[in-house]
Amino acid sequence: MGLMVATETQPDSGVGTDQELHRAAAPEHPWQTVVWDDPVNLMSYVSYVFRSHFGFSTERAEELMLRVHHDGSAVVAEGGREAMEMHVEAMHGYGLWATVRKEGAS
Numbered sequence: 001m002g003l004m005v006a007t008e009t010q011p012d013s014g015v016g017t018d019q020e021l022h023r024a025a026a027p028e029h030p031w032q033t034v035v036w037d038d039p040v041n042l043m044s045y046v047s048y049v050f051r052s053h054f055g056f057s058t059e060r061a062e063e064l065m066l067r068v069h070h071d072g073s074a075v076v077a078e079g080g081r082e083a084m085e086m087h088v089e090a091m092h093g094y095g096l097w098a099t100v101r102k103e104g105a106s
Helices: 018-025 043-054 058-071 081-093
Strands: 031-036 073-079 097-102
Touching (some): 043 058, 043 073, 043 081, 058 073, 081 097
Antiparallel strands (some): 031 097
C-alpha cells in the first residue's frame, strides 16, 4: 500500500480532505499481471492455475480463462510492481506466459 500523508486542516477549510488523502495513498500508475494465450496449455489447466494461485472462484477463473483464450490475454491482478512481478514468476512456474505492465499500457 502507498504512503498516506495527513495534512493539517482548519475545521472548515476543505484543505486536506479525505479525497486528497486517498489520492496520496493510491499509486499513480498501478501495475498489472497479464496472462497471455499460448498453444500449449489446456483451458482447464489455466482455470485451475487461476483458482489455485489467485484464489478465484470457479466462475471468475473460467471468465478470465475465456478472456485469455478469445482475446489473447487478460489482466488477472493489479497492484504494486513487486507483487505483480511475483505473480508473473508464479505463472511462469505453472508454465503460463505472463508479463507485468503499467495500467493503461498496451
